[in-house]
Every structure is written in structure tokens, then in C-alpha cells.
Amino acid sequence: MSACTSKSDASLSAMDEALIQATQAGLPLSERPFEAVARALGITEDEVCARFERMRREGVVRRIALVPNHYKLGYVANGMSVWDIDDAALPEIAPKIAALPGVSHCYKRPRHLPDWPYNLFAMLHGRDREAVLAQKQEIEALVGPACRASDILFSTRILKKTGFRLSTKGGA
Amino acid sequence: MNNPASIPSLTELERTLVNRLQHGIDITPRPFDTLAESLNCTVRDVIESLNSLKEKGILMRFGPLFNAVHLGGEVSLVAMAVPEARFDEVGEVVNSYPEVAHNYAREHTLNMWFVVSSAKPGRIEAVLADIEARTGLRPLNMPKEEEYYVGLYFEV
Known part of the structure; x- marks a missing residue:
């Protein structure tokens, strides 16, 4: 591969960064979605694909996909379910929770005792609050006695929502 | 709060595309060719449906998801x-x-x-x-x- 110019662990070349920069806002809905970006960067579509495929293997790119507006699909209720689970039991239990339908993000995070005893977060989505609460009960049944406490936090207002600015490009 | 009337109606193809394409496309120069073939439609149909999904506000973004x-x-x-x-x-x-x-x-x-x-x-x-x-x-x-x-x- 080409020389690594970035200190980040994924070894992104300047061309990779240009590709990330150029596609952050999305790709055109066309039969050849990589054509325009390839032309803009002066490389072939095959090379664009090869770079994306490599970044996918490295984990820089999760996938190239459609992102729906889930509110428009009727998934208007979301609740952040939080769990205090025995650390030793987490590696076995957490993947099971994550695999349930309706669970989008599932992360282990640090506790902040005594204010915050929870170490596992699972974001739940449903068509209404009842559906989300039913999902939480399903998780309770799955976790059993390894769970010491749990809660669910419904969002009441979006105070800010902007896109992430992912580019690593500094003063290049 | 949950008003079903506000959910835009989808054609069968649009519904299939929303479900399938969330999982990701094959990373090739013409990613929709094999997809259209498996769905028994043309690539044109796929592109038209994607544009329609965008107009209905359902397709928020199509592209790479970065970590x-x-x-x-x-x-x-x-x-x-x-x-x-x-x-x-x-x-x-x-x-x-x-x-x-x-x-x-x-x-x-x-x-x-x-x-x-x-x-x-x-x-x-x-x-x-x-x-x-x-x-x-x-x-x-x-x-x-x-x-x-x-x-x-x-x-x-």
C-alpha cells in the first residue's frame, strides 16, 4: 500500500483522506455512484472501490449503505436503556442484548458512582413508548440475576443535532 | 404522537430497498446491477425508487458510514x-x-x-x-x- 502519512492507527493515505472528505456528505444516487468522486480525484472507480473495501476491512468504514430517517418510518419512540451488570458477566450477556431486534447501539461505558451505577447502554427504538418498554422487559428476562439495576431514559427534546465532522484533515 | 398518516406510503420496491440497503451495498463500480437482477427489475427502477425515497424524506443519506x-x-x-x-x-x-x-x-x-x-x-x-x-x-x-x-x- 501507499505510504502512511497519518499517525492514526488505520494508516490513511492522503488519497484516503481526500476520499473521505469528498464522500462525507454522501454519494449520488446513480448507477455508478463512485464515478463522480473518481473523476474529481483523478483515479479510477476500481481504485475508489479498492480503497473503500480496504477501509471497510480496517474498520474505518463500517459499510456503504442507505440511512433512513427512522421517524418517517414510524419509529418515533426511542429510549436509552441502561444496565448495571456484573463486569464479569458482561462479555457473555452484552452480545445477546445487542443482537435483539430494536437495539441499535450497544456500548459498555464507565460507571460514575454513586450518581450513575450503569455500565451498559442499549438504545431501543419502537413505534411508541409501550413497544420500547416491552423491549426493555425482554432484555430484563434475558439478563436475569446478573443485572443489579436498570433504567430507561426517554428523550424529551432534541437540543442540538448536527452532523459529525469526521475528517482528520488538519492544516494540510 | 405516533400518527400513522404522517408515514409516507412505499411501493413494494421502495420497501425492499430500504430494508436491503441499510445492510450495505457491494463495493463495486456498479453496485445496483446484481441487486436489480435479484429483484427482477432494472437498474433504472432501482435508481428511480431511491430518488423517490429521497423526495419522500425517507432516504436521509446514501454513502459510506465512517467509524x-x-x-x-x-x-x-x-x-x-x-x-x-x-x-x-x-x-x-x-x-x-x-x-x-x-x-x-x-x-x-x-x-x-x-x-x-x-x-x-x-x-x-x-x-x-x-x-x-x-x-x-x-x-x-x-x-x-x-x-x-x-x-x-x-x-x-
Whole structure:
């Protein structure tokens, strides 16, 4: 591969960064979605694909996909379910929770005792609050006695929502 | 609150595309060719349906989904307990940082939850220290220690 110019662990070349920069806002809905970006960067579509495929293997790119507006699909209720689970039991239990339908993000995070005893977060989505609460009960049944406490936090207002600015490009 | 009338109706092809394409496309110069073939339609039909989904506001974005952490950036979830009377004032302070991408009010003593991200190492801690100095409230930093799944899959 080409020389690594970035200190980040994924070894992104300047061309990779240009590709990330150029596609952050999305790709055109066309039969050849990589054509325009390839032309803009002066490389072939095959090379664009090869770079994306490599970044996918490295984990820089999760996938190239459609992102729906889930509110428009009727998934208007979301609740952040939080769990205090025995650390030793987490590696076995957490993947099971994550695999349930309706669970989008599932992360282990640090506790902040005594204010915050929870170490596992699972974001739940449903068509209404009842559906989300039913999902939480399903998780309770799955976790059993390894769970010491749990809660669910419904969002009441979006105070800010902007896109992430992912580019690593500094003063290049 | 959940008003089914506000959900746009979808054609069978549109529904299939929403379900299938959330999982990702094959990364090839003509990714929709094999898809159209398997769906017994033309590539034109696929593109037209995607444009229709965009017009209906259902397709928010089509493209690569990046993992910020692998780009050398840092992301963290932060919670704060904000007195109700100061909620708007504190919200304005928090939202004033470009590093804060999302901020949600939630029903809990810890009632303000926001996401801070930056490509600069150490920047998140600096932003949080600044917020604490300006508001007198302590932000609880909860960076992810392990990721089990990032799916965001919505069946229609």
C-alpha cells in the first residue's frame, strides 16, 4: 500500500483522506455512484472501490449503505436503556442484548458512582413508548440475576443535532 | 404522537430497498446491477425508487458510514444534571461548542446528554473542563469502553 502519512492507527493515505472528505456528505444516487468522486480525484472507480473495501476491512468504514430517517418510518419512540451488570458477566450477556431486534447501539461505558451505577447502554427504538418498554422487559428476562439495576431514559427534546465532522484533515 | 398518516406510503420496491440497503451495498463500480437482477427489475427502477425515497424524506443519506474512532478522532457521551431553571442557559453554553454534535434532554436527574467529538487528542477533556468552569456543573464523561453492535436497522 501507499505510504502512511497519518499517525492514526488505520494508516490513511492522503488519497484516503481526500476520499473521505469528498464522500462525507454522501454519494449520488446513480448507477455508478463512485464515478463522480473518481473523476474529481483523478483515479479510477476500481481504485475508489479498492480503497473503500480496504477501509471497510480496517474498520474505518463500517459499510456503504442507505440511512433512513427512522421517524418517517414510524419509529418515533426511542429510549436509552441502561444496565448495571456484573463486569464479569458482561462479555457473555452484552452480545445477546445487542443482537435483539430494536437495539441499535450497544456500548459498555464507565460507571460514575454513586450518581450513575450503569455500565451498559442499549438504545431501543419502537413505534411508541409501550413497544420500547416491552423491549426493555425482554432484555430484563434475558439478563436475569446478573443485572443489579436498570433504567430507561426517554428523550424529551432534541437540543442540538448536527452532523459529525469526521475528517482528520488538519492544516494540510 | 405516533400518527400513522404522517408515514409516507412505499411501493413494494421502495420497501425492499430500504430494508436491503441499510445492510450495505457491494463495493463495486456498479453496485445496483446484481441487486436489480435479484429483484427482477432494472437498474433504472432501482435508481428511480431511491430518488423517490429521497423526495419522500425517507432516504436521509446514501454513502459510506465512517467509524470516527478509527479516523483518529475521539467521541464521548457526556451527561449532566442541570437544574430545571437553568436548563436553557446551560443548553446554550453546551451547544456553543462545535465539538458538540448532538444534545438531548432526557427524563432523569441527569437530564442533559450530549455527544462530543474531536480529531484533536485531549480536546474533549478541554471542552468538558471549559463547560464545568462556565456552568459550575460537573459533566460526567462516559466514553465507550466496548462496542457490541452498531446496527441502526429499521425494518419496514
